[in-house]
Amino acid sequence: MGRDLGGMLSGQVRIDPLSLAMYSTDASIYQITPLCVVLPRDEQDIVKVVQYAGAEGISVIARGGGSGLAGESVGEGIILDMSRFMNRIHKIDLEANEAVVESGVILDELNRRLAPYGRQIGPDPSSGNRAAIGGVIGNNATGAHSLKYGYISRHLRQLRAISADGQLVELADHSPGPNGGGVVGKWTDSIYTLIHSNRELLERVRPRTERNRSGYDVFSILQDGRVHLGRLLAGSEGTLAIVSQAAIGLVTRPKVKMLLQLNFATLDTMALALPEILRTEPAACELMDGKSLRLAREAYPEYADVLPDDIDASLLVEYSGPDEAAVLKQLQQARRMAEQLPASARCQGVNEITSPKVQARVWAARKAAVPLLFRGKGPVQPIPVIEDAAVNPEQLGQYLRGLQEISARMGLPMVYYGHAGSGELHIRPFLNLHRPEEVRKMRHL
Numbered sequence: 001m002g003r004d005l006g007g008m009l010s011g012q013v014r015i016d017p018l019s020l021a022m023y024s025t026d027a028s029i030y031q032i033t034p035l036c037v038v039l040p041r042d043e044q045d046i047v048k049v050v051q052y053a054g055a056e057g058i059s060v061i062a063r064g065g066g067s068g069l070a071g072e073s074v075g076e077g078i079i080l081d082m083s084r085f086m087n088r089i090h091k092i093d094l095e096a097n098e099a100v101v102e103s104g105v106i107l108d109e110l111n112r113r114l115a116p117y118g119r120q121i122g123p124d125p126s127s128g129n130r131a132a133i134g135g136v137i138g139n140n141a142t143g144a145h146s147l148k149y150g151y152i153s154r155h156l157r158q159l160r161a162i163s164a165d166g167q168l169v170e171l172a173d174h175s176p177g178p179n180g181g182g183v184v185g186k187w188t189d190s191i192y193t194l195i196h197s198n199r200e201l202l203e204r205v206r207p208r209t210e211r212n213r214s215g216y217d218v219f220s221i222l223q224d225g226r227v228h229l230g231r232l233l234a235g236s237e238g239t240l241a242i243v244s245q246a247a248i249g250l251v252t253r254p255k256v257k258m259l260l261q262l263n264f265a266t267l268d269t270m271a272l273a274l275p276e277i278l279r280t281e282p283a284a285c286e287l288m289d290g291k292s293l294r295l296a297r298e299a300y301p302e303y304a305d306v307l308p309d310d311i312d313a314s315l316l317v318e319y320s321g322p323d324e325a326a327v328l329k330q331l332q333q334a335r336r337m338a339e340q341l342p343a344s345a346r347c348q349g350v351n352e353i354t355s356p357k358v359q360a361r362v363w364a365a366r367k368a369a370v371p372l373l374f375r376g377k378g379p380v381q382p383i384p385v386i387e388d389a390a391v392n393p394e395q396l397g398q399y400l401r402g403l404q405e406i407s408a409r410m411g412l413p414m415v416y417y418g419h420a421g422s423g424e425l426h427i428r429p430f431l432n433l434h435r436p437e438e439v440r441k442m443r444h445l
Contacts, residue, residue: 004052005036005038005048005049005052005078008048008052009038009040009041009045009048009049010041010042010044010045011038011039011040011041011042011045011084011085012038012039012041012084013036013037013038013039014036014037014038014039015035015036015037019037020033020034020036020037021033023037023063023066023074023079023081024074025066025074026063026066026067026068026069026071026072026073026074027066027067027068027069027073027384028068028069028070028071028072028073028074028384029071029383029384029385029433030071030074031074032071032074032075032076033076034061034074034075034076034077034078034079035058035076035077035078036078036079037078037079037081038078038079038080038081039081039082039084039085040080040082040085040086041085041086042085042086043160043162043168043244043245046080046082046162046242046244047162047166047167047168048166049078049080050162050163050164050165050166050242051165051166053077053078054164054165054166058077058078059075059076059077059078060077060078060080060238060242061073061074061075061077061078061079061080061238062080062082062103062134062135062138062238062242062243063079063080063081063135064082064083064103064131064132064133064134064135064136064138065083065106065127065130065131065132065135066130067125067127067130067131067135068135068139069384069387069388070384070387072138072139072237072238073135080242081104082102082103082104082132082134082244083104083106083132084104085104086102086103086104086244087102087104087105087106087132088101088102088105089101089102089105089110089113090102090245092113092114092117092119094117094119097119097249097250098157098247098248098249098250099114099121099247099248099250100245100246100247100248101133101245101246101248102133102244102245103132103133103134103137103242103243103244103245103246104132104133104134105132105133106128106129106130106131106132106133107121107125107128107129107131107132107133107136108128108129108131110133111128114250115253118252118253119250119251119252119253120250120251120252120253121152121155121248121250121251122145122148122149122150122152122154122155122251123136123141123142123143123145123146123149123150123151123152123155124142124143124144124145124149125139125141125142125143126143126144126367126370128143133243133246133248134242134243134244134246136152137152137153137156137159137233137234137243137246138233138234138235138236138237138238138243139235139237140152140153140213140217140234140235142211142422143419144284144286144318144419145283145284145318146210146211146419146421146422147278147281147282147283147284147285147421147422148283148284148320149251150210151234151235152234152248153217153220153230153231153234153235155248155249155250155251156228156230156231156234156246156247156248156249157172157230157247157248157249158170158171158172158230158246158247159171159172159229159230159233159243159245159246159247160243160244160245160246161233161241161242161243161244162241162242162244163183163240163241164240164241165183167183168244169182169183169184169241170184171184171229171230171233171241172228172229172230173223173226173227173228174188174226174227174228174229175188175225175226175227176188176189176192176193176196176225176226176227184229187229188227188229191221191222191227191229191232192222192227195218195221195222195227196222202218202219206219208392209390209391209392209393209422209423210422211388211390211419211422211423211424212390213235213388213390216232216235216236216240217231217232217234217235218232252322254283254320254321254322255321255322255323256320256321256322256323256324256327257283257318257319257320257327257356257359258318258319258320258327258328258331258352258353258354258359259316259317259318259319259352259353259354259359259362260282260316260317260318260319260331260334260335260338260350260351260352260353261308261314261315261316261317261349261350261351261353261362262277262314262315262317262338262347262349262350263308263311263313263314263315263347263348263349263350263351264311264312264313264314264315264347264348265311265312265313265348266312266313267289267312267313267400267404267416268397268400268401269313269344269345269346270287270313270315270420271396271397271400272344272345272397273315273338273341273345273346273347274315274393274396274397274420274421275393275394276337276338276341276345277315277317277334277337277338277421278393278421279337280317280319280330280333280334280337281330282317282318282319282334282421283318283319283320284316284317284318284421285315285316285317285318285419285420285421285422286315286316286317286366286417286418286419286420286421287313287314287315287416287417287418287419287420287425288313288314288316288366288369288417289312289313289314289415289416289417290311290312290313291413291415292369292370292415292416292417293307293308293309293311293314293369294309295369296365296366296368296369297309299368299369300365300368300369303361303364303365303368306353306358306361306362306365307365307369308349311348311349315420316362316363316366317334317421319331319334328354331352331354332352335350335352338350369417370417379432379433379434379435380430380431380432381430381431381432381433382415382428382429382430383428383429383430383431383433383442384426384428385427385428385429385431385442385445386403386427386429386445387426387427388424388426389424389425389427390422390423390424391423392423393420393421393422393423395423396420396423396425399423400416400425403416403427406445407429410441410444410445412429412430412431412441412445413429413430414427414428414429414430415427415428415430416428429442429445
């Protein structure tokens with residue numbers, strides 16, 4: 001098969017054991033060896049791979065940075081990696097406020113190119129230094145600033161993609177009805193009919209949280225009677241089509257940012273305070289629990305002054321805007337609110353951080369703390385099993401109490417961090433997956 005594809009493509013095909021081993025894993029707990037790895041040079045290479053795979057009954061897995069935690073970047077078929085050759089930034093259009101890029105462009109590199117213009121991509125996943133735009137769209141990525149910018153789907157203008165039958169299509173807003181025929185017209189008509197005829201059911205079952213990674217986003221692709229097919233691809237993880245190029249709307253980089261660090265004696269106290277904190281309309285609200293903070297303080301003593309001690313939960317709350325006076329006023333109003341919380345939600349400490357240099361150190365310290373979780377000696381490691389589950393922030397306390405009850409009942413320590421402001425946390429139970437009984441415990445969990 002590798003030789004067949006090699007003669008058809010202008011890009012590279014790899015079938016050597018080292019390449020197959022490298023692409024058999026991602027950031028998850030899974031390992032699946034692919035048949036081959038293709039580094040396409042252009043869209044026609046992707047078309048040929050998809051058509052060949054369809055004829056042979058082989059799966060195709062488009063892979064970005066391999067940062068997926070649920071095994072979505074590995075598979076038994078053909079792995080496509082666009083980051084090697086299809087990584088061109090075609091256009092930065094300041095008048096239209098958009099960037100047109102190939103799917104292999106790395107997010108942080110695009111933001112570096114946009115920085116001199118005072119623009120950026122809104123969503124900021126923590127994997128941005130390795131996340132390819134195609135993967136960002138496939139996962140419908142967001143990040144610490146989701147309260148302000150939401151998912152990448154909100155910012156998509158137009159996509160070029162290869163459908164399952166190997167057709168190159170362009171997807172954007174389309175009106176229902178005959179759209180010039182072709183596969184896009186058929187998709188638009190059938191999807192509009194499906195969603196419109198089931199609108200009451202969809203509204204009834206729609207999750208009551210802004211963070212929703214549960215399947216295809218059928219809730220937001222129909223807007224004002226128009227079908228936005230690009231939004232349907234966002235979050236579909238390559239199961240509907242393979243994105244080759246994207247036009248993405250830009251946001252203005254905030255000129256002023258300030259932080260409020262709120263520390264709590266318990267996770268329950270933090271959760272009770274959270275709804276009041278969110279009413280102050282922050283741009284970000286991030287949680288680290290006491291275990292994460294202790295690990296970071298031990299490993300990075302140079303950050304001890306910005307990592308709180310002897311608490312069980314710390315929220316980093318950011319406010320931003322174009323004007324220093326307005327942002328400072330918002331920060332101080334939030335501080336007064338935090339200091340007046342009832343005893344059940346009382347902060348152990350409130351710190352204002354207005355210096356850009358100190359803010360950078362705080363974010364750096366928190367970013368450095370997460371990899372520490374995976375550096376412990378021995379076979380017991382924090383495993384990404386409960387990942388990106390989200391609840392309404394008003395229910396975060398109930399969610400955390402349930403997790404703590406499970407943790408105690410199963411004798412399974414857990415660490416908690418992530419996007420508290422959106423009700424989405426990264427939960428890491430400590431397990432030894434070399435032991436069959438621990439694997440059974442993981443499955444039970």
